[in-house]
Amino acid sequence: MSRFVARLLVVVSKQATVRGSISQRRTPAIIRPSIRALSTSHGLQSLTRYDETTDWQKKLTPEQYVVTRERGTELPFSGIYLNHYEVGMYHCVCCDAPLFSSEAKYDSGTGWPAFKEAHGTWEQDESHTSIIRRPDNSLGSAGTEVLCKNCDSHLGHVFDDGPEPTGQRFCINSVALKFKPRRNKESENPEKN
Ligand SMILES: [Zn+2]
Numbered sequence: 001m002s003r004f005v006a007r008l009l010v011v012v013s014k015q016a017t018v019r020g021s022i023s024q025r026r027t028p029a030i031i032r033p034s035i036r037a038l039s040t041s042h043g044l045q046s047l048t049r050y051d052e053t054t055d056w057q058k059k060l061t062p063e064q065y066v067v068t069r070e071r072g073t074e075l076p077f078s079g080i081y082l083n084h085y086e087v088g089m090y091h092c093v094c095c096d097a098p099l100f101s102s103e104a105k106y107d108s109g110t111g112w113p114a115f116k117e118a119h120g121t122w123e124q125d126e127s128h129t130s131i132i133r134r135p136d137n138s139l140g141s142a143g144t145e146v147l148c149k150n151c152d153s154h155l156g157h158v159f160d161d162g163p164e165p166t167g168q169r170f171c172i173n174s175v176a177l178k179f180k181p182r183r184n185k186e187s188e189n190p191e192k193n
Pocket of ligand 1: 092093094095096097148149150151152153
């Protein structure tokens with residue numbers, strides 16, 4: 001049942017995302033060919049690094065589980081990080097890997113947190129980031145899923161209609177993220193988790 005709901009959520013939100021792309025962006029992701037075919041093979045090798053026996057249903061809330069482990073999507077304009085602009089790092093809610101810096105965050109207007117690039121991106125090289133890309137043709141149109149390289153958590157999708165200079169729009173579920181504010185280097189009190 002939950003899997004069925006997750007699929008439904010994906011369909012609804014994917015359509016919303018595509019509509020958002022067409023109406024608000026000059027070029028839909030589908031038409032513009034990807035000129036940033038990044039090194040996914042490197043990342044794919046590390047998919048099994050995280051313990052596959054982890055009981056994600058115990059570790060996560062039901063909402064986190066559906067989005068990250070069953071490829072669901074939170075409803076647009078519902079996520080806690082949509083209008084969140086504190087300085088810091090967005091980590092994987094499942095394994096704590098650092099995924100996106102607040103410096104790369106921007107308002108895409110589509111209803112989900114958006115980032116211009118993944119943390120660790122060097123020019124167009126994503127081999128040192130904590131994300132991987134995977135083709136997603138589940139809905140009959142070409143798309144690119146974004147996953148955590150460390151634990152295979154579904155994070156969202158990436159499109160080619162982002163702002164310059166990267167041209168990338170990482171459309172990420174708030175539920176898949178855990179924000180940690182940047183610590184003051186002179187602070188004597190380490191951040192509490
Ligand atoms: Zn992860």
